[in-house]
Amino acid sequence: MRVKKFILADIQKIAETEVDFQRAYKYRINVCCSSGCIPLGALNLLKTFEKLIKEQDVAEECLVARTGCVGTCSAGPVVVVESGGYIYQNVTPEKAKKIVIDHIVLGLPVKSLLYESKVFLKKQHRLVLRNAGKIDPYRIEDYIATGGYSALVKCLTRKSPQEVIDEIRISGLRGRGGAGFPTARKWSFVARDHRSPKYIIANLDEGDPGVFANRTLAEADPHALIEGLLIAGYAIGAEKAFIYTRAEYPLAIDILEKAIKKSEELNILGKNVLGTTLNFDVELRLGAGAFVAGEETAIIASVEGRRAMPRPRPPYPATSGLWGKPTVIQNVETLANIPLIIQNGGTWFSKIGTPKCTGTKCFSLTGKINNPGLIEVPMGIPLREVIFDIGRGIPDNRKLKAALIGGPSGGCLPDILLDSSIDYESLETVGAIMGSGGIVVIDDQSCIIDTAKFFIDFCVSESCGKCTPCRVGLLKIKEILEKIIQGNGRIEDVELLSKLSTFISETSLCGLGQTAPNPVLTTLRYFKKEYLEHLYENFCTANKCFKKKEILRIG
Amino acid sequence: MDDEPIELIIDGIQVSAVHDATILEVAKQYGIYIPTLCDLEGLTSFSGCRLCLVEIRGSPKLYPACTTPVTSGMEIITNSEKLKEYRKICLSLLLSERTHVCSVCIANNNCELQDLSNKLGVDHVSFERNWTKHTIDSGHDFLVIDRNRCILCTRCIRVCQEIEGAHTLDLKNRGKDSQITIDFDALWGDSCSCTACRKCAKVCPTGAIYIEDELISKTKDKNVVSFLLKRRMYK
Amino acid sequence: MSENKKPTLAIIWFSGCSGCHMSFLDIDEVLMELAKKVQLVYSPLIDVKDFPNQVMITLIEGAVTNEEQLSMLKRVRAGTDILVALGDCAVTGNVAALRNAEIDGDFAVLKRAYVDTSYHNPQIPKGVPKLLKRVYPLHEKTTVDYYVPGCPPTSDNILYVLTELLAGRAPQMEKISKFG
Numbered sequence: 025m026r027v028k029k030f031i032l033a034d035i036q037k038i039a040e041t042e043v044d045f046q047r048a049y050k051y052r053i054n055v056c057c058s059s060g061c062i063p064l065g066a067l068n069l070l071k072t073f074e075k076l077i078k079e080q081d082v083a084e085e086c087l088v089a090r091t092g093c094v095g096t097c098s099a100g101p102v103v104v105v106e107s108g109g110y111i112y113q114n115v116t117p118e119k120a121k122k123i124v125i126d127h128i129v130l131g132l133p134v135k136s137l138l139y140e141s142k143v144f145l146k147k148q149h150r151l152v153l154r155n156a157g158k159i160d161p162y163r164i165e166d167y168i169a170t171g172g173y174s175a176l177v178k179c180l181t182r183k184s185p186q187e188v189i190d191e192i193r194i195s196g197l198r199g200r201g202g203a204g205f206p207t208a209r210k211w212s213f214v215a216r217d218h219r220s221p222k223y224i225i226a227n228l229d230e231g232d233p234g235v236f237a238n239r240t241l242a243e244a245d246p247h248a249l250i251e252g253l254l255i256a257g258y259a260i261g262a263e264k265a266f267i268y269t270r271a272e273y274p275l276a277i278d279i280l281e282k283a284i285k286k287s288e289e290l291n292i293l294g295k296n297v298l299g300t301t302l303n304f305d306v307e308l309r310l311g312a313g314a315f316v317a318g319e320e321t322a323i324i325a326s327v328e329g330r331r332a333m334p335r336p337r338p339p340y341p342a343t344s345g346l347w348g349k350p351t352v353i354q355n356v357e358t359l360a361n362i363p364l365i366i367q368n369g370g371t372w373f374s375k376i377g378t379p380k381c382t383g384t385k386c387f388s389l390t391g392k393i394n395n396p397g398l399i400e401v402p403m404g405i406p407l408r409e410v411i412f413d414i415g416r417g418i419p420d421n422r423k424l425k426a427a428l429i430g431g432p433s434g435g436c437l438p439d440i441l442l443d444s445s446i447d448y449e450s451l452e453t454v455g456a457i458m459g460s461g462g463i464v465v466i467d468d469q470s471c472i473i474d475t476a477k478f479f480i481d482f483c484v485s486e487s488c489g490k491c492t493p494c495r496v497g498l499l500k501i502k503e504i505l506e507k508i509i510q511g512n513g514r515i516e517d518v519e520l521l522s523k524l525s526t527f528i529s530e531t532s533l534c535g536l537g538q539t540a541p542n543p544v545l546t547t548l549r550y551f552k553k554e555y556l557e558h559l560y561e562n563f564c565t566a567n568k569c570f571k572k573k574e575i576l577r578i579g
Numbered sequence: 580m581d582d583e584p585i586e587l588i589i590d591g592i593q594v595s596a597v598h599d600a601t602i603l604e605v606a607k608q609y610g611i612y613i614p615t616l617c618d619l620e621g622l623t624s625f626s627g628c629r630l631c632l633v634e635i636r637g638s639p640k641l642y643p644a645c646t647t648p649v650t651s652g653m654e655i656i657t658n659s660e661k662l663k664e665y666r667k668i669c670l671s672l673l674l675s676e677r678t679h680v681c682s683v684c685i686a687n688n689n690c691e692l693q694d695l696s697n698k699l700g701v702d703h704v705s706f707e708r709n710w711t712k713h714t715i716d717s718g719h720d721f722l723v724i725d726r727n728r729c730i731l732c733t734r735c736i737r738v739c740q741e742i743e744g745a746h747t748l749d750l751k752n753r754g755k756d757s758q759i760t761i762d763f764d765a766l767w768g769d770s771c772s773c774t775a776c777r778k779c780a781k782v783c784p785t786g787a788i789y790i791e792d793e794l795i796s797k798t799k800d801k802n803v804v805s806f807l808l809k810r811r812m813y814k
Numbered sequence: 815m816s817e818n819k820k821p822t823l824a825i826i827w828f829s830g831c832s833g834c835h836m837s838f839l840d841i842d843e844v845l846m847e848l849a850k851k852v853q854l855v856y857s858p859l860i861d862v863k864d865f866p867n868q869v870m871i872t873l874i875e876g877a878v879t880n881e882e883q884l885s886m887l888k889r890v891r892a893g894t895d896i897l898v899a900l901g902d903c904a905v906t907g908n909v910a911a912l913r914n915a916e917i918d919g920d921f922a923v924l925k926r927a928y929v930d931t932s933y934h935n936p937q938i939p940k941g942v943p944k945l946l947k948r949v950y951p952l953h954e955k956t957t958v959d960y961y962v963p964g965c966p967p968t969s970d971n972i973l974y975v976l977t978e979l980l981a982g983r984a985p986q987m988e989k990i991s992k993f994g
């Protein structure tokens with residue numbers, strides 16, 4: 025039997041067939057089966073729904089599908105009934121029955137079970153998460169039906185590699201992995217290089233605690249990532265990409281593996297992609313899960329089979345990356361934006377967000393907040409709107425003390441700075457970073473020094489140990505903070521902390537050490553009063569400290 | 580084009596260098612002193628100790644001299660007040676990380692960490708010291724490792740892998756828990772890859788690896804690497 | 815110049831081995847010169863009960879290991895202009911501080927010294943000053959003005975530091991401050 029070789033025109037055909045197939049159904053029940061909802065019984069729920077529609081004899085008009093994350097993780101398991109986007113929260117098998125009978129059979133949405141979602145979704149702007157919770161990540165057809173792979177087709181038929189890069193340049197897209205480096209510029213470096221082979225690495229390490237945007241993305245819409253990689257490969261002349269992720273993401277790995285396999289079957293990956301001259305392979309690489317393994321030179325070491333330890337740059341990966349070859353390393357969210365930009369044009373994209381910071385950004389909202397979860401907002405939105413509108417504020421009517429933005433090495437911002445806009449430059453001025461998009465909300469029940477110590481602890485245990493400032497310096501910061509918390513701090517410690525923090529950020533080898541002191545630097549900047557209260561008055565506003573006092577120092 | 584010498588300035592002195600040379604190499608050539616600990620001529624650079632950081636005019640960042648290649652027109656400052664201060668902090672951190680009691684250390688008077696502290700004026704350590712109890716392995720016939728004095732410069736690992744070709748030594752764990760490990764966490768006496776060539780003991784800058792019953796001043800020999808490399812070239 | 819107009823000097827010995835004092839005495843004949851310039855108001859060799867007030871320079875040998883030393887340190891700091899940590903024990907904790915590696919280091923050393931190694935009547939003595947949980951270098955418990963590391967510091971270094979201080983200059987320790 026001859027294996028069918030798919031060509032460019034087949035994408036359109038697949039899309040049409042799938043759209044027709046889906047149109048035959050009046051309802052579609054999307055059961056969120058992502059890492060958040062599965063532990064709450066989502067897979068069982070999926071089976072229940074499948075059984076129920078048969079029992080109720082509505083299988084002809086209702087499709088049940090498993091999807092990725094909707095974003096309202098605190099309300100899981102979550103089920104969405106289309107059309108209309110009715111989000112049902114905390115669904116149990118009993119509630120499932122009610123939903124099927126009332127909503128599907130009788131056409132009456134079950135108001136009492138609906139998720140109060142107005143602001144949560146309205147203030148968001150879901151671009152990279154456009155398909156999250158809407159399509160089945162295991163079915164490539166579902167992705168293609170929403171316009172998937174049409175950007176690739178457009179590139180292969182109507183755009184030269186340089187035109188692709190130009191389109192990205194016009195869009196103003198900047199890396200979403202933390203540093204915000206212009207993506208088009210990175211690509212041009214490598215495109216200009218005439219050595220081969222060249223490589224692309226999709227960075228799906230995501231080691232920040234409490235951050236799960238990239239994982240969610242990969243679990244919900246794996247083909248957007250693969251399409252982004254393909255377009256990047258076409259633009260820079262690479263034939264091989266690695267998706268670097270951690271072994272702790274079993275679901276994402278499974279979904280990606282199957283997606284890669286399916287794409288290969290459809291000739292979207294492999295030799296002569298869709299009948300063109302492009303060759304492109306994607307391989308999954310698993311790391312053991314260390315925060316530092318997300319740093320680009322550490323990824324390179326890890327993919328090459330060595331210990332994930334950063335090395336100094338220059339040389340940058342663009343000139344000497346994987347096995348010394350030109351390499352582009354890109355965050356998963358950055359890559360998922362690519363197909364959209366090609367589809368809709370760079371100009372369209374550049375109008376979203378702010379002029380210098382275009383597009384959207386995903387954030388994981390956690391901590392003391394009513395509505396935690398994964399959100400996507402336009403760049404430039406004020407932090408206050410994210411916390412109080414989308415996140416619906418602090419539980420129990422407590423006061424917000426600080427918001428830590430940028431993950432464990434982000435900055436602790438006080439209430440008065442919440443109106444600053446979320447973009448790379450504004451965040452830097454106030455001492456925070458975009459990082460990979462973690463926002464942790466801290467209420468007035470927490471001691472700010474204890475909070476800073478919590479994040480320093482994380483960096484101490486995640487430091488790779490290569491360079492002195494990060495390995496030992498952070499440990500010393502931790503010890504000093506511990507002493508202050510126990511009530512054994514010295515007045516000079518404030519000075520020492522600030523000197524040591526600046527030293528560590530200026531002398532560390534990689535981004536981990538360079539940013540790790542941020543929580544200390546920003547709390548010293550915005551909450552100095554609390555440090556002084558601890559030191560001079562043995563007073564802690566949150567009444568948490570001084571449990572282990574020792575002999576006081578003299579003189 | 581690559582053969583043309585590069586012109587640059589180090590501490591106000593006009594110098595010229597070959598393509599691909601590092602700041603440290605050029606400075607050495609011109610007798611300009613930049614302190615180093617992890618770097619050792621002949622081994623690949625590691626850039627971990629951060630003692631060799633220098634300033635480049637026009638950039639707010641600091642650059643490790645041991646790995647940063649020179650470029651034409653660079654203006655390098657190796658001894659600003661800030662750098663001096665930072666080097667002292669760096670040494671203080673190393674001294675406080677593990678148990679360094681020089682008076683009872685085998686490497687007393689023959690230790691690069693001790694020497695540098697002296698040279699750069701570290702007269703006390705303002706951080707509280709950690710008094711560690713890491714394992715000491717003295718099971719080998721004559722090689723001993725005392726991890727309480729290790730500064731994780733990885734010279735031993737690199738010399739073992741790159742010069743001897745045995746790759747007996749490597750790192751395990753991470754961060755403050757990083758340790759030099761032998762084979763797959765074996766005792767040195769049980770190692771099946773160690774050739775007992777002693778190079779690790781020769782290049783270890785501190786009293787962490789030493790040879791039992793041998794004067795440390797006799798053991799230490801930093802130049803063994805460049806000596807061997809030169810010999811091998813002559814072949 | 816009358817005796818009491820001369821600058822005053824005090825030397826104290828905490829938990830150290832007295833090696834720093836020996837090194838001090840090793841200044842040899844120059845000691846005579848020094849004696850002309852300063853008045854020694856407190857030292858292990860001088861029979862004064864209380865630490866005087868307004869001492870210009872105090873050299874402290876040894877680490878802080880017990881409560882008595884801690885209160886003495888407080889007294890010294892209050893009565894001294896320029897406090898100098900003399901020798902590695904005062905500067906780093908040195909050998910005495912090796913017990914810090916044990917969680918119950920204070921108990922462990924007492925047990926080792928008075929119980930494990932004693933044949934007759936092994937018991938931890940009462941009435942001696944209570945040991946602190948940890949051993950501290952001076953600057954962890956008070957403000958120190960100058961540090962003269964070394965085990966012991968060379969007599970040249972000690973002389974240099976004293977000469978500079980007496981001349982009203984700050985000693986520069988670069989290149990001469992060797993631990994161990």
Ligand SMILES: Cc1cc2nc3c(=O)[nH]c(=O)nc-3n(C[C@H](O)[C@H](O)[C@H](O)COP(=O)(O)O)c2cc1C
Pocket residue numbers: 198199200201202203204205227228229230231232315316317318319320321353354355356358359460534535536
């Ligand atoms: C300690 C550390 C951890 C990082 N972790 C990640 C990560 O988990 N995911 C990621 O995309 N980038 C991470 N980065 C940033 C990468 O080094 C790199 O800048 C990024 O992947 C580039 O892609 P972008 O231009 O699309 O942002 C990390 C950087 C550092 C210093």
Ligand code: SF4
Pocket residue numbers: 316333334486487488489490491492494495532533534535536537538
């Ligand atoms: S900054 Fe920290 S994580 Fe980065 S290389 Fe240095 S020790 Fe490793």
Ligand code: SF4
Pocket residue numbers: 678679680681682684685686687688690691692693728785786787993994
């Ligand atoms: S290794 Fe060097 S610095 Fe450490 S105790 Fe020995 S002599 Fe001192």
Ligand code: SF4
Pocket residue numbers: 728729730731732733734735736759779782783784785787788
């Ligand atoms: S044992 Fe010696 S050579 Fe090896 S890393 Fe430690 S200090 Fe460096």
Ligand code: FES
Pocket residue numbers: 614615616617618625626627628629630631632643644645646
């Ligand atoms: S010598 Fe350059 S970092 Fe150690």
